[in-house]
Structures are given as C-alpha cells and as structure tokens.
Amino acid sequence: MSWKFWSRGDRQEADTATDDGEVATRPSPAFSTIDARLRQRPAFLDTLWRGPVETDDSPELPRFSATASDDVASTGDDPNLARKRLALRDALGASQPVIARERFAGRHDALAQLIAAIEQQRVHVVVYGERGIGKTSLVHVFADTAREARYLVVYGSCGTEARFDTMFRAFASKIPMLYHRDVLPTAIDNDAHATFDSLLPESEFGPREVSDLFADVVGTRVVLILDEYDRVLDPAFRRDVAELIKNLSDRAARVQLVLTGVAQNLDELVGYAPSIRRNIVGLPMRPLTAGEVKSILALGEGAAGISYSGEAVEMIATMAGGSPYLVRLLGHRAGTAALDEHRVSVDESHGRVAVEKVLTDWNASLPRRIQAILARDDARAQWPLLVAAARAGSSADGWFTVDDVYTEVGANIPPVTIERDLRHFAHAHELLEVQDGAETRFRYRYPGVSSLLLMSAAMAKLAA
Numbered sequence: 001m002s003w004k005f006w007s008r009g010d011r012q013e014a015d016t017a018t019d020d021g022e023v024a025t026r027p028s029p030a031f032s033t034i035d036a037r038l039r040q041r042p043a044f045l046d047t048l049w050r051g052p053v054e055t056d057d058s059p060e061l062p063r064f065s066a067t068a069s070d071d072v073a074s075t076g077d078d079p080n081l082a083r084k085r086l087a088l089r090d091a092l093g094a095s096q097p098v099i100a101r102e103r104f105a106g107r108h109d110a111l112a113q114l115i116a117a118i119e120q121q122r123v124h125v126v127v128y129g130e131r132g133i134g135k136t137s138l139v140h141v142f143a144d145t146a147r148e149a150r151y152l153v154v155y156g157s158c159g160t161e162a163r164f165d166t167m168f169r170a171f172a173s174k175i176p177m178l179y180h181r182d183v184l185p186t187a188i189d190n191d192a193h194a195t196f197d198s199l200l201p202e203s204e205f206g207p208r209e210v211s212d213l214f215a216d217v218v219g220t221r222v223v224l225i226l227d228e229y230d231r232v233l234d235p236a237f238r239r240d241v242a243e244l245i246k247n248l249s250d251r252a253a254r255v256q257l258v259l260t261g262v263a264q265n266l267d268e269l270v271g272y273a274p275s276i277r278r279n280i281v282g283l284p285m286r287p288l289t290a291g292e293v294k295s296i297l298a299l300g301e302g303a304a305g306i307s308y309s310g311e312a313v314e315m316i317a318t319m320a321g322g323s324p325y326l327v328r329l330l331g332h333r334a335g336t337a338a339l340d341e342h343r344v345s346v347d348e349s350h351g352r353v354a355v356e357k358v359l360t361d362w363n364a365s366l367p368r369r370i371q372a373i374l375a376r377d378d379a380r381a382q383w384p385l386l387v388a389a390a391r392a393g394s395s396a397d398g399w400f401t402v403d404d405v406y407t408e409v410g411a412n413i414p415p416v417t418i419e420r421d422l423r424h425f426a427h428a429h430e431l432l433e434v435q436d437g438a439e440t441r442f443r444y445r446y447p448g449v450s451s452l453l454l455m456s457a458a459m460a461k462l463a464a
C-alpha cells in the first residue's frame with residue numbers, strides 16, 4: 001500500500017513552490033491520492049460521539065495484572081499471558097524515546113548521515129521532522145555510538161524557558177579541564193574534578209565567550225546535543241546559537257552542535273542565516289519504510305512470543321503513516337487485544353481494535369465541548385475540509401493558511417469558500433484558532449483533534 005496520510009515530502013515541495021508564488025495553482029502530489037472514499041466520515045466516529053462508550057463491566061473490579069516488582073505469579077491472570085503483556089509493553093511502549101541500540105529499529109541511513117556529518121564533514125547538524133518521528137531516539141543512539149569512538153557527547157533538552165548562558169554553562173560543566181589546551185597533565189592531580197564552566201564569567205555571557213572557551217578544547221572532540229530546540233521561545237537564544245555556530249566554525253573548534261526540532265525545513269528551525277549555511281547540515285527524518293515498521297513490530301514479537309500477520313503489519317503501517325510513535329502505540333494495543341483473547345497471533349481485527357482504542361482515547365482527552373462540536377452535523381459535512389486542514393497543520397507548529405488547505409483539499413473549492421468554512425469553525429476560537437495578520441493563519445486549538453482527524457482519514461481509506 002503506497003498511500004500515506006502524512007504528506008511530509010510532498011508538502012516540502014509545496015513550500016518551495018511558495019517562493020515562486022505557484023502554490024495556489026499547483027496541487028500537491030499528495031492530493032491526487034485523496035479519492036472519493038475520503039469524502040465520507042467513518043461510521044466509527046459517529047458511534048464515538050453519539051453517547052457514552054459502551055463498556056463491558058464485569059462483576060469484579062479491574063486489577064493490576066502484575067505487581068510493581070513485575071512479579072506476575074501472585075495475580076489472578078494467567079501468569080504466562082501476564083508475562084507476555086509485560087514483555088510487550090517493555091518492547092513497544094510508546095511513551096519513551098529509544099535509548100538502547102537493541103531497541104532501535106531501522107534508520108541506518110539517518111544514523112550513517114549523522115555520523116558522516118560529524119566525523120567527515122565536521123559540520124554542525126540540525127535533525128528535523130515531526131513530533132514522534134524519532135529524533136530524540138536517533139540522537140541517543142548516535143550519542144552511544146559516538147562515545148564508543150571516544151567523543152565526549154553531552155545531551156541537553158531545551159525547554160520553553162531555556163536561556164543561552166544557563167544552557168551552555170551546563171554543557172561546559174560536563175567537559176573536564178583535562179581537555180583544556182592550557183592545562184598541563186601534571187596540574188590535573190590538583191583538581192581532578194575541575195570542568196570548563198569554571199572559566200566562564202559568573203555573570204551573563206554570550207556566544208563569544210563560549211566560542212573562546214570551546215576553541216581551547218584539545219585531546220578529544222565534543223558533541224553537544226540540543227534536543228527540542230524548537231521549544232525555546234526566546235528569539236535571542238536562536239540568534240546566539242547561530243552566532244556560536246559561526247564562531248566555532250571560523251575557529252575550527254573541536255566542538256560540534258547537533259540540534260533537533262519539530263520543523264518542516266531547516267529555515268524554520270535556524271532561521272535564514274546565510275553566514276552559517278555552509279557550516280550546517282540539515283538531516284530531515286523521513287517516514288518509516290514498510291521494512292522499518294516490520295522491524296519495530298518484530299521487537300514486540302521477539303519479546304512477547306507473539307506474531308503479527310502480514311495484514312496486521314500492513315494495516316499498522318498504513319495507520320501510522322510512517323511515525324514510529326504510532327507504530328509502537330498501535331502495535332502494542334493490537335498485541336494486547338490478541339492477548340486479551342488468549343491468542344498469540346495478531347491479525348487485522350486486533351489492528352482495528354487498536355485503532356478504535358487509540359481514537360477513543362484521543363477523543364476522551366478532548367474537552368466535552370470540543371467532542372460535541374465534532375459530533376455536530378456541520379463538522380460531519382465538512383469532514384474532508386477538516387482533514388485537509390489537519391494535514392496542512394501536521395508540520396511544525398501547527399499553523400496553516402488557507403492556501404495550505406487549498407493545496408491539501410484536492411477538490412476544486414475556491415479559497416474564499418475554504419476561508420469562510422474555516423472561519424466558521426474558528427467561531428469563538430472553539431475548534432480552530434485564527435490569527436489575522438499580514439497573512440491569516442489557523443490552527444487546531446487542540447492537537448488531539450488533528451491527530452484524531454488524520455488517523456480517522458486513514459481509517460476511512462482502509463474501510464473502503
């Protein structure tokens with residue numbers, strides 16, 4: 001099955017087209033794959049919103065299936081099944097990035113590119129792609145590999161409040177003075193624990209002080225990872241990091257940065273700074289291939305002694321649209337559904353149960369008011385538009401324009417009509433937020449809504 005609902009690659013092309021003003025007239029390749037089957041909202045959604053979800057309350061209250069020490073013997077469930085459940089959760093649990101190499105599936109090309117950029121090209125790297133595509137996992141496995149080659153790798157996750165000096169003081173505190181040009185090996189004995197931060201000013205400092213300091217690294221190579229770089233709100237932070245990259249490159253310092261962030265292209269993340277362009281390599285994370293989806297599910301198969309049928313794999317691959325996060329979430333749920341029936345072969349019906357469960361959970365996480373809006377007739381009638389809008393916003397920060405939706409919608413609906421309908425759902429900022437500026441932008445107020453729409457669109461395709 002070649003269809004995918006996250007049209008990443010395609011949208012990038014559409015973006016380029018903006019530059020020559022063509023985007024409104026040139027349909028994105030993604031839309032040619034949207035067909036009539038997607039004009040109808042899946043019936044499952046109607047049952048979801050019609051009323052309280054049916055539950056099969058058994059007379060007994062639910063219990064944990066294992067003790068906190070992972071001891072399965074002392075609980076009611078068949079110990080063998082309970083063990084499989086735990087193993088499956090450990091292998092496919094979707095809430096954590098992968099840290100260990102044996103849990104990391106596929107992505108050999110991305111890892112090789114990252115290594116080459118650091119080792120051969122000696123540049124700084126920006127890893128970018130959607131949430132859940134595997135950026136954090138990639139940099140963790142990369143860090144492991146680099147440490148093996150005796151690189152000093154320091155990982156830092158950026159928060160919304162990140163400040164340049166605090167962040168780089170923390171990085172410097174992980175680099176031992178042993179690697180400072182001016183430190184004699186004999187002097188080390190005096191203060192074996194001294195680190196580079198001891199040479200930074202006590203007060204605030206900027207990129208110049210940091211590059212001066214880092215230019216003195218000898219005897220190793222340092223890689224600093226700034227994960228979730230896109231979350232930083234302070235524009236000065238990005239400016240300072242760009243300046244630092246330039247200075248470090250100019251001085252051929254033995255320190256390289258790896259930034260990761262949710263973005264569709266390099267400019268979104270580092271801004272257009274021509275002076276640093278040749279010192280940076282962008283590494284876009286692509287959707288997983290079918291083979292990679294299979295190898296992630298194989299981790300669950302090996303751990304829990306279950307097997308996914310070919311149809312189940314294909315279904316999970318389609319619904320996940322290349323996201324390792326969704327592959328694990330659905331793979332875990334589908335496997336659990338099979339184990340619930342005391343079966344070790346996972347088939348398409350378990351895949352369906354998994355999808356419905358995920359959609360139900362996402363829906364339940366939305367405020368009741370939003371659920372009610374989605375259940376309304378106008379939302380039902382405008383389902384294709386709402387899906388197109390979700391696609392348009394699936395990149396980066398979620399904002400999209402009328403033109404973006406026009407590109408995705410695939411039918412000949414005039415932009416004025418699209419704008420009118422989007423504004424309808426932006427009424428009182430309920431479903432959509434709207435920002436009127438030089439260019440009007442919309443965004444789903446709750447990211448759960450767009451996830452739900454995207455997956456239900458994949459579901460519609462499957463049901464057809």
Ligand SMILES: Nc1ncnc2c1ncn2[C@@H]1O[C@H](COP(=O)(O)OP(=O)(O)O)[C@@H](O)[C@H]1O
Nearest residue numbers: 094097098104105132133134135136137324325
């Ligand atoms: N190569 C991989 N193999 C197996 N699981 C992966 C892989 N990459 C990502 N995952 C899983 O996908 C989910 C999201 O990955 P993460 O690295 O946190 O993505 P991002 O940082 O891009 O949001 C996590 O549950 C992680 O375990």
Ligand SMILES: [Mg+2]
Nearest residue numbers: 135136137228
């Ligand atoms: Mg991450």
